[in-house]
Amino acid sequence: VLYSKVASIAYHVPSRVLSNQDLEAMVDTNDEWIRTRTGIHQRHVAEPGEKTSDLACEAARKALNNAGLRPEDIDLIILATITPDHFCMPSTACEVQRKLGATRAAAFDLQAACTGFIYAMKVADSMIRAAGYQRVLVIGAETLSSITDWTDRGTCILFSDGAGAAVLVPSQEPGVQSCILHSDGNYGDMLMTPRVNSDTPFAERSRGGDVGFIQMRGNELFKVAVKNMSDVLQEALEASGVNEKDISLVIPHQANIRIIEAVAKRFGLSMDRVMVTVDRYGNNSAATIPIAWAEALEQGKIQTGDTIALTAFGGGLTWGSAIVTI
Numbered sequence: 090v091l092y093s094k095v096a097s098i099a100y101h102v103p104s105r106v107l108s109n110q111d112l113e114a115m116v117d118t119n120d121e122w123i124r125t126r127t128g129i130h131q132r133h134v135a136e137p138g139e140k141t142s143d144l145a146c147e148a149a150r151k152a153l154n155n156a157g158l159r160p161e162d163i164d165l166i167i168l169a170t171i172t173p174d175h176f177c178m179p180s181t182a183c184e185v186q187r188k189l190g191a192t193r194a195a196a197f198d199l200q201a202a203c204t205g206f207i208y209a210m211k212v213a214d215s216m217i218r219a220a221g222y223q224r225v226l227v228i229g230a231e232t233l234s235s236i237t238d239w240t241d242r243g244t245c246i247l248f249s250d251g252a253g254a255a256v257l258v259p260s261q262e263p264g265v266q267s268c269i270l271h272s273d274g275n276y277g278d279m280l281m282t283p284r285v286n287s288d289t290p291f292a293e294r295s296r297g298g299d300v301g302f303i304q305m306r307g308n309e310l311f312k313v314a315v316k317n318m319s320d321v322l323q324e325a326l327e328a329s330g331v332n333e334k335d336i337s338l339v340i341p342h343q344a345n346i347r348i349i350e351a352v353a354k355r356f357g358l359s360m361d362r363v364m365v366t367v368d369r370y371g372n373n374s375a376a377t378i379p380i381a382w383a384e385a386l387e388q389g390k391i392q393t394g395d396t397i398a399l400t401a402f403g404g405g406l407t408w409g410s411a412i413v414t415i
């Protein structure tokens with residue numbers, strides 16, 4: 090097998106919408122600040138009890154349906170998330186396997202924060218080309234609302250919930266043309282969720298102040314995000330041999346409109362060649378890219394035969410980019 094390709098892609102967001110006005114009632118912020126600093130107008134958040142696997146299943150069912158496949162046709166499920174249903178086990182991928190009835194599938198989670206979907210796509214591509222897998226469900230799904238400190242105005246305006254799912258299959262024609270991954274753990278503390286101390290007789294006691302919520306150094310991250318997303322996109326273009334002019338649409342991770350615009354500027358791209366969903370969905374980490382990709386198809390911005398570029402950046406730090414003919 091020479092290539093893998095995406096046979097179908099779909100998304101799901103929870104129905105509850107949280108507007109900037111809603112946030113004004115919760116923390117000291119305002120709609121104007123949020124719009125101008127982030128480009129976010131609203132975001133979707135899960136209902137109590139609505140889990141990452143529930144959102145993932147909704148997206149996966151649509152993707153299977155679009156591809157004309159049954160759950161039992163799937164032989165592998167790779168689910169990228171930083172907000173699994175359970176802290177350790179079972180994996181959210183196994184929850185999805187059970188809920189879908191994907192009885193033949195092996196299933197595991199993958200954690201690469203906002204770069205998770207690109208990481209999962211690379212693993213799926215490799216498993217198809219090297220290990221003979223035939224129909225791989227690649228999912229990016231998050232309920233970041235569950236790890237957001239809703240009293241911290243610096244972060245709670247950014248994060249949201251949602252899921253996107255793609256079916257990857259073997260192909261003789263070019264599909265995933267290049268996929269480049271990077272990490273640098275030295276900058277891990279720029280964006281982290283410190284672990285809540287587990288109070289065993291053996292564990293070190295918490296130093297205090299540690300909570301299981303997202304903590305972020307936004308300003309520093311901003312600069313690294315622009316540089317790394319641009320550099321890795323350039324690297325993926327070179328690895329694929331595809332000319333930037335032949336990219337129909339760039340689909341960047343949706344963290345902040347100003348980050349997206351800065352990346353576009355570095356490549357001299359006009360914004361009509363860059364997909365933006367951050368205004369309506371905010372940042373749902375591993376889910377932003379598949380959601381934006383599925384929406385671009387829905388809106389007719391891209392069609393079969395087009396070549397697109399994905400680029401993402403997230404906690405870890407991790408970053409990555411892929412060039413894909415659809």
Ligand code: ACO
Pocket residue numbers: 117118119122123126127202203242243246280305307308310311314344345348372374402403404
């Ligand atoms: N409403 C009103 N004022 C606010 C808010 C708010 N929600 N949040 C912060 N402020 C204030 C600050 O207190 C500060 O006030 P001061 O000057 O009196 O101290 C002022 O606004 C400016 O704050 P900055 O943090 O410098 O604002 P900045 O322009 O950097 O915007 C933001 C902050 C939006 C977080 C930006 O830095 C950003 O987007 N960074 C990247 C974050 C990111 O990409 N994170 C995720 C990447 S990986 C992943 O997706 C998981």
